[in-house]
Amino acid sequence: MTMAKNPSATGVGAPQSRVRYLILFMLFAITTINYADRATISIAGPEIVKALGLTPVQMGYIFSAFAWSYVIAQLPGGWLLDRFGSRITYFFSIFFWSLFTVLQGTVGFLAGGAAVAMLFALRLLVGLSEAPSFPGNSRITSAWFPASERGLAAALFNAAQYFATVLFAPIMGWLVHTYGWQSVFYCMGGLGIVMAFVWLQTVYPPNNHPRISQSEYNYIKEGGALVDMDSAKGTTTAAPKAQVDTLACIKELLGNRMLLGVYIAQYCITTLTYFFLTWFPVYLVQERGMTILKAGFVASIPAIAGFLGGVTGGFLSDRMIKAGYSISVARKTPIVLGMLCATSMILCNYIETDMLVVAIMALSFFGKGVGALGWAVVSDTSPKEAGGLSGGLFNTFGNIAGITTPIIIGYILQATGHFSMALVFVGANALGAIFCYLVVVGEIKRVTLTKSVHTSSELASPAPAA
Numbered sequence: 001m002t003m004a005k006n007p008s009a010t011g012v013g014a015p016q017s018r019v020r021y022l023i024l025f026m027l028f029a030i031t032t033i034n035y036a037d038r039a040t041i042s043i044a045g046p047e048i049v050k051a052l053g054l055t056p057v058q059m060g061y062i063f064s065a066f067a068w069s070y071v072i073a074q075l076p077g078g079w080l081l082d083r084f085g086s087r088i089t090y091f092f093s094i095f096f097w098s099l100f101t102v103l104q105g106t107v108g109f110l111a112g113g114a115a116v117a118m119l120f121a122l123r124l125l126v127g128l129s130e131a132p133s134f135p136g137n138s139r140i141t142s143a144w145f146p147a148s149e150r151g152l153a154a155a156l157f158n159a160a161q162y163f164a165t166v167l168f169a170p171i172m173g174w175l176v177h178t179y180g181w182q183s184v185f186y187c188m189g190g191l192g193i194v195m196a197f198v199w200l201q202t203v204y205p206p207n208n209h210p211r212i213s214q215s216e217y218n219y220i221k222e223g224g225a226l227v228d229m230d231s232a233k234g235t236t237t238a239a240p241k242a243q244v245d246t247l248a249c250i251k252e253l254l255g256n257r258m259l260l261g262v263y264i265a266q267y268c269i270t271t272l273t274y275f276f277l278t279w280f281p282v283y284l285v286q287e288r289g290m291t292i293l294k295a296g297f298v299a300s301i302p303a304i305a306g307f308l309g310g311v312t313g314g315f316l317s318d319r320m321i322k323a324g325y326s327i328s329v330a331r332k333t334p335i336v337l338g339m340l341c342a343t344s345m346i347l348c349n350y351i352e353t354d355m356l357v358v359a360i361m362a363l364s365f366f367g368k369g370v371g372a373l374g375w376a377v378v379s380d381t382s383p384k385e386a387g388g389l390s391g392g393l394f395n396t397f398g399n400i401a402g403i404t405t406p407i408i409i410g411y412i413l414q415a416t417g418h419f420s421m422a423l424v425f426v427g428a429n430a431l432g433a434i435f436c437y438l439v440v441v442g443e444i445k446r447v448t449l450t451k452s453v454h455t456s457s458e459l460a461s462p463a464p465a466a
Contacts, residue, residue, distance in 0.1 A: 017213035020144045020220060026202055027137050027157040030094060033192050034133050035164035035277075036172070037101045038066060040188050041123065042278045043172040043299075044181035046285045051108060051181065052115050060410020062116070063278040065123035066130075067402025073131030074396050081132050081139055090136045091200050097129035098192025105185035134395065144206055146223020158375065159310055165276075165303030173281075173295060246389065252451050253383075253390055259447060261440030262377050263397040265335075268433035270401040272342055272368045275426045276302060278406045279419075280361075287419045288354055298358055302365035309369025313338055317373055328444040331377050332437050334370050341367025342430040349420045371433065374398070383449045390447075401429075 041048075041063060049059055080089045100122050107119045137157050145153045168188070175183045204210070206217055206227040221227045253259050280302070284295040313334040320330035345364040348357045374394065382390035409422045 017211060017216045019209055019212045019216060020206075022211075023140065023144045023203060024153050024156060026199060027140060027153075028160050028163075030090075030195060030199060031133070031137060031157050031160035032164045032167065033094075033188070033195055034097070034130060035161045036168040037097060037126065037188050037192060038130070039165060039169065039277055040101060040104070040172060040184050041066075042281050043169060043295075044176055044184050045278075045282050046295075047176055047181040048119075049282075052111075052119075054116065056413035057407075057410045058116055059282075060407045060413075062120055062123060063406030063410070064403045065120045066127035067274070067399050067406075068127065069124040070127035070131055070402065071396050071399045073128050074135070074392050074399075077131035078135045078392060081136055085205070086136050086139050086143070087200070087203050087205065089132050090140075090203070091196055093129055093132045093136070094192055094196040094199060097126050098189045098196060100125040100129060100189075101185050101192060102189030103185075105182035105189070108182050135392070138391070140203070142226050144220060144225060146220050146225050159307055161273075162303045162307035162310065162369070166300045166307065169281075169299040169303065170297045173297060173299075177291070248451060249389055249449065250393065252449060253393060253447070256447055258441050258444070259381060259390065259393075261436045261442075262374065262381065263394055264440070265433040265436035266374045266394055266398040267401050268429040268436065269339070269368065269371060269374065270398040271405045271429040272364075272426055274402045274405040275409070275422075276306075276365060277402075279409050279422065283419050283422075288357060290354070301358055302362045305362035305366035306369040309338065309366035310372055311369075312366075313370035313373055314376070316370070317376065327380055331373055331380065331444055332441075335373055335437050336371075336434050338367040338369070338371025339430040339434045342371065343367075343427040345423050346427040349423055367430075371430075377444060380444055381446055383447045 045059060045063070048054065054062070077089075077093075104119060104122045104126075107115050107122070110118055141153050141157070172184045172188070175187060206212060206220060206225065217227065254263075276299075281295045281299050284290045284298055290298065316334050317330045320333065321327065325333075342364045344360055344367070347360050351357055351360065375391075378391050378394050405426075408425060409419075412422045412425065413419065
């Protein structure tokens with residue numbers, strides 16, 4: 001059912017319906033399952049190592065498999081969203097990543113190299129299927145929320161990455177302890193398949209949602225929401241449309257020192273994320289001698305700290321801007337302070353008490369949350385004609401850390417037999433992010449493209465005579 005919308009209708013005040021909050025709840029719920037499915041392998045990891053006889057290097061490659069395909073599929077995933085719309089593309093994304101999660105539980109029926117190869121391949125397929133998820137979140141938020149509410153909406157669905165660990169790490173740890181490691185994949189994948197069909201019955205574009213009122217539609221549209229983003233019929237305007245040469249734009253973005261510094265810093269910051277997503281439960285079991293059940297509960301503590309840190313960092317940055325500080329100072333201050341806190345994990349190499357180790361890891365992840373303002377910086381700096389492309393490059397750089405971090409730590413463990421140098425490696429990346437923002441980035445300001453953007457009228461004009 002397509003509703004007939006009248007832009008001139010009244011109702012700019014308080015909207016009668018609140019359908020956009022249902023949409024936001026679905027984004028939060030699906031993103032929570034998204035991150036929980038990414039983390040299944042880390043919770044089940046210690047038992048998988050025992051069952052399949054894997055070396056640390058083999059496990060490192062399996063941990064990294066998700067990020068290989070996730071990074072490669074970023075731009076194709078965005079193309080699918082633009083081509084087929086957010087609702088349908090996201091449905092298939094949820095369904096297939098959940099199906100491939102279920103299938104990981106069947107790897108236990110194989111042995112040796114076949115089991116390793118199958119597990120690696122299925123992790124690749126999970127990453128491939130999840131690629132449209134965060135671009136889809138951003139796209140749906142842009143369609144459903146006015147500019148005055150979009151920042152909070154984005155912050156909430158982004159916080160789901162921490163909530164996923166808080167909610168599901170203890171549950172997954174209990175499943176492994178009680179029913180075996182395969183049960184984690186069956187339960188989490190099955191939940192995702194169910195939620196895929198809930199999504200299909202719940203999420204629609206604003207101009208096609210059966211429950212949205214006229215006043216809410218007018219409210220979000222007049223507030224700047226892109227309500228016709230997935231409309232079958234595009235709109236036309238008299239003004240020439242800016243068109244971007246994709247390859248030339250990528251070259252221009254990467255040639256900008258400020259943006260390149262932001263991208264590299266995101267790689268460094270995401271290294272911390274992937275340490276906690278992959279090797280942290282293994283660290284608790286192997287280095288600290290915890291049971292997998294206890295590790296599942298303990299892993300949720302840094303996640304809670306990360307959630308609180310993310311809220312604190314965003315609040316502090318916004319308050320500084322309102323107090324009159326420049327965007328550069330307001331963004332860099334929480335990032336630098338947060339990354340300094342994150343380096344505290346190195347102290348765990350000199351501490352024996354488990355609870356103190358957990359407290360320091362919580363402080364480290366709190367700092368990581370405070371410093372995770374990269375998406376805000378991208379919004380501040382990306383050229384208006386290529387915000388999606390700049391965000392795609394930013395996300396690509398960041399998730400390359402998902403490839404390198406598990407593998408590097410795997411080699412460190414195989415060479416040394418313990419996590420000491422691994423923690424130094426992760427802490428050094430926090431210092432790398434500080435270096436990027438203080439030395440490389442410089443003033444944070446919006447970039448204007450000069451070489452890769454043209455108007456449609458320019459492209460249509462005949463070339464001048466030689």
